Amino acid sequence: MRDIRISTEVAARLSAAHIRQLRDGPDPGVYQCCECSAPGDADAEPTSVVVYAYPGVVNVVFAHAWCSDSALTWKDDPSVRAGLERVHVLPLMFGSTGSAALMIAPYFPARTSDFQSNSQIRRWLEDGLHLVLSLDALLEEPPPTPGWKAWLVPGDSPGQTRLTIRSRLGSPHEPITVVDDIGIRVQGAWTRAVKATGKIALFAGLTEIHKLPDRDPMAIMDELAKAFQAGALTCGLIEADWIEL
Numbered sequence: 393m394r395d396i397r398i399s400t401e402v403a404a405r406l407s408a409a410h411i412r413q414l415r416d417g418p419d420p421g422v423y424q425c426c427e428c429s430a431p432g433d434a435d436a437e438p439t440s441v442v443v444y445a446y447p448g449v450v451n452v453v454f455a456h457a458w459c460s461d462s463a464l465t466w467k468d469d470p471s472v473r474a475g476l477e478r479v480h481v482l483p484l485m486f487g488s489t490g491s492a493a494l495m496i497a498p499y500f501p502a503r504t505s506d507f508q509s510n511s512q513i514r515r516w517l518e519d520g521l522h523l524v525l526s527l528d529a530l531l532e533e534p535p536p537t538p539g540w541k542a543w544l545v546p547g548d549s550p551g552q553t554r555l556t557i558r559s560r561l562g563s564p565h566e567p568i569t570v571v572d573d574i575g576i577r578v579q580g581a582w583t584r585a586v587k588a589t590g591k592i593a594l595f596a597g598l599t600e601i602h603k604l605p606d607r608d609p610m611a612i613m614d615e616l617a618k619a620f621q622a623g624a625l626t627c628g629l630i631e632a633d634w635i636e637l
């Protein structure tokens with residue numbers, strides 16, 4: 393029997409089905425402890441369920457029981473919320489034509505494979521990204537997605553580029569900074585493709601790209617396929633501006 397610790401206030405934020413799922417497994421399985429960042433194993437170690445609730449966002453994350461008690465944090469603070477919504481970013485070349493692509497994934501582990509219950513996926517869809525509906529779509533250029541834009545500037549070291557992505561541009565809503573000035577490493581071919589087309593194919597989904605040891609295309613494809621099968625992969629062709637300093 394797993395030792396999953398769920399306080400009363402945390403339990404009040406979760407559905408009975410979700411609590412049962414956490415107690416029975418298999419999720420979360422191996423997770424990144426939200427306190428010490430080291431891996432934890434819900435099947436083998438006492439694990440606390442930690443919930444951060446913000447307007448429109450409920451993030452369920454996990455901690456070693458010795459690092460944190462099961463706790464609920466409620467705040468109406470946009471900066472903390474932005475921290476919770478940060479994403480992993482992986483640049484890749486894509487398709488037979490060698491288009492520049494980016495994969496982004498929530499930094500915090502997905503709560504469930506049901507994309508409807510994931511606030512980030514839901515919002516990416518609301519903001520115009522398209523749900524990937526077939527595996528073949530991963531080999532084609534995604535549909536254009538107005539309102540999203542990437543800015544790239546040279547980074548501090550050779551081969552490094554700084555990336556910002558915003559959504560909701562030109563809409564009545566406040567723009568959202570999806571990627572906030574993150575340093576990425578890209579190859580010359582990727583840079584040339586972006587400069588030539590002014591476009592990037594964006595894939596946003598519940599993938600575990602940060603666990604991929606290298607940029608092996610097969611492993612990346614597997615991750616995309618897994619997210620697609622879970623109904624948790626979105627895509628869009630977005631505008632990109634390369635800014636030379």
Ligand SMILES: [Zn+2]
Binds near residue numbers: 427428430
């Ligand atoms: Zn820990």
